[in-house]
Amino acid sequence: MYRQQRTVSLHVVVFPWLAFGHIIPYLELSEHLAKRGHFVTFISAPRNLAKLRPILLELKPRIRLLPLSLPPVDGLPAGAESTADVPPEKVELLKIAFDGLAAPFAAFLAAACSGEDIITGEEGHGHAKKPDWILLDFAHHWLPPIAGEHEVACAVFFIFPAASVAFMGPKELNDAHPRSSPADFTVPPPWIPSPSCLAFRGHEAEWIAQAWKPNASGVSDLGRTWEVVDGQLVPLLAELYGKPVLPSGLLAPYAAAALASSATGAGDDDDEETVSLMRWLDAQPERSVLYVAFGSEAPLTPEHVAALARGLELAVAGGVRFVWALRKAIGEETPPLPDGFERRVAGRGVVRVGWVPQVRVLAHAAVGGFMMHAGMSSLMESFLFGHPFVMLPLFADQGLTARLMAERRVGLEVPWRGGGGGELAGEDVARTVRRVMVEEEREVFARNAKELQEVLWDTARQERYVDELVEHLRRLRIISAFSIAAVYAASWEVMRDEAVRGEEQGDLWRALSLRGLIGQGSQVHWCASASSGAADETDALACAKRKQTREWGQQRFRIEPADSENNDTYGRLRPAEVALLFPSSLLKNQTYQPTGHGGSRDQESRSRRRRRISPFPRRGQWRS
Incomplete structure (x- = not known):
């Protein structure tokens, strides 16, 4: 059973890209949030909302469907509101129309933050409060600045496998190692440890190479992602291992x-x-x-x-x-x-x-x-x-x-x-x-x-992951007035079998028992630059977490020293080590257990603690 939240309810705006392969997982996550007493404003084009399966009756008061109409675009078929409505060669026109939602979304958010977003009916009181979070997709390169103006925290919910995010890499690594021709994508990028099967076939690479180039919207798909993830704060993947990472659960039907x-x-x-x-x-x-x-x-x-x-x-x-x-x-x-x-x-x-x-x-x-x-x-x-x-x-x-x-x-x-x-x-x-x-x-x-x-089918375990995700969102909202976080879809590359034959006993890593991972993408100097309004004990908790994982991170990922010890931060990961999170060979004997699963940390020796694979044991723990 999921855990009903006893704290003040969050108001979360959920805004997926115009594809039902994105819309459906976002709706699943929305229902999990609503089950825990939080309010969701779910945004998409009108026809997409009309095609959604019925929301559970008991959740309807907490999930508001908000239609935003796409502007007309030359060459885009009338009534086209999702990728299912257009052939592949016209998806770029749909992105032009999608970018046209920036102004109506800005108007909605301004009204929601000023109290002018009038919600009728007693059940709508939670939707009338200022949004606490916006969950956005890869395509919303224009949204973070709008959210920043109103000091609303953002999270990117990627439905892509974490292996794909690793292959993509942050902008700074792509600038250092440019990839332009299809042949560049038929081999693993230099930041993926060898040997690795992370590479595309020749015919696949032609499609991927196009995603690296600007399309009719004037922005490449990768450019959209980098704007959303990197934003003004951090190149996410390059610093992923210096931030808490938390599973969101499978969100399966x-x-x-x-x-x-x-x-x-x-x-x-x-x-x-x-x-x-x-x-x-x-x-x-x-x-x-x-x-x-x-x-x-x-x-x-x-x-x-x-x-x-x-x-x-x-x-x-x-x-x-x-x-x-x-x-x-x-x-x-x-x-x-x-x-x-x-x-x-x-x-x-x-x-x-x-x-x-x-x-x-x-x-x-x-x-x-x-x-x-x-x-x-x-x-x-x-x-x-x-x-x-x-x-x-x-x-x-x-x-x-x-x-x-x-x-x-x-x-x-x-x-x-x-x-x-x-x-x-x-x-x-x-x-x-x-x-x-x-x-x-x-x-x-x-x-x-x-x-x-x-x-x-261990649904109780899945619900615990979602409980911890929601708690993380609540705490992160307090720590920083405006943080970029990212929720990664399951990393099937790092899957582990539930039972490994012979002497080895293991688990699927974090990706198998979850749909996504949430990685905090706030400032590099987390403790030093936390919002001035944050509670002292919350800052202390954040700093304690950084200290707790420093030694492990330096040993495992060869993290270079931070510029200033006074900031109590990690230095940056070396580019060659960025993708060490992903290879399944790393996780041969480890098992991740969420809260309530696993043995006492007091019974573990110092040497075993150093062998933990996860640098983020805040709510769960790894055990050999």
Whole structure:
């Protein structure tokens, strides 16, 4: 059970980027905040808010949906308000429209901070107070200065894996080691310790290289991120290990997953296509069906679809069954399936064009694997039901995630041909599918996925993480009038198995049992430059934390001395050591336990305390 907060309720403004892969996790976090008695103002474009699933009735009084209308932009289709409404080549126009929300957001925040944001009804009193925090996304490069004018603290909630954030690196390291051509992204950056699988394939690197360049909005995606994260205060990653880091929890759709697991077959309210699909699944052997879906925005080309169809047809001949949720490209009437494909796979394969109840399909006993693009939401849903997966990364950070998952032996990545040029062959699809679904290796992948499922369903543990996150937000609000913090999505690279065979016992690191990490991004000289209004005991607590972790940090990360001992601060991390947080090899024997899990710190020897992996044991602890 979550812990009801006994302190004064926070008012948190939550403002995701215009993509449902971002909007949904932000809504999950909002509901967790509301469950704990805090008030949320959730901002997006009107049509996006209208498409959200219903908010739980008991939480509605604490979650206010605030629509901000996008301005018209030449070339942007009328009514387009999310990335699902536009083809990939027009997303940059959506960013121009998004930047046009700066003025209406500034007007909202000014009214909210002055008491002019009138909320009618008794339930709205919490939303009428000045916001304590703004949770923003990677694209809001214009928002921190607006928040700064009103002394409202900000946090960046990244849904990207921490491995991707490490690969991106802070602006100062990118300035020192410029990357401009696709080839620059096919090798790990110099601040990632070797050896590492953190690199993109050739065809993936072409997409990533474009993200480093200004688009039609005049700002690159990386420029947006650096403005938000670095801001006026710190280059976040370069100083990450000198700040508290706290998990926010998985924020997984547990309620929907539990409901889907308890239901069997078709429901009374299902449409005809869903009834047909669920009945077909009912007739299939247990764990025999591969569910195939690539999200709502995956840029599948006709060539990709043809290769996937050929691969699935070959896999069917090898004993695999499948359900393929195929999305039509924007502007197309029908998906470009090969002639006669559905007839040839009839009885062992089903294609559904458009919406499919994904969570219910994954919960069905007949499903035994998931083929997808390695997006974070899909990965999490797969783990909730203990399915191994076949990965076909298509864009953004998905390639890095797929490499890390394959390294953890919970699935396989479909290889690309053409020297990294993005050529997909049906034979490679079929071979990978058979290895995960029917060949001897399957048991290894399935066992590893089941072990992760057990950890993810420890909901009490997840709630404790959220409790501690909220407490951290409350305390940080007191320490500094305006701080930039960052919430990182789960670092799948640093995942650890719950049970390591043989003599080694370990846990997934902080990333497996959480959706994100929150790292304080306030001033380097935290104790020296805390807000003048901060309580003395809070300053003392902050300084004590810095002293407590100084010795460990200097030993582990070779931190250079601070300029002044009087400031009681860390020096800066050397660039080569910045990414030591991420390699899973670092965490071979350590287990992270939130408050309430683990042994007494008084029983640990000084030498064991020095071996802790986390430099931030404020509310939890590492133990060997």
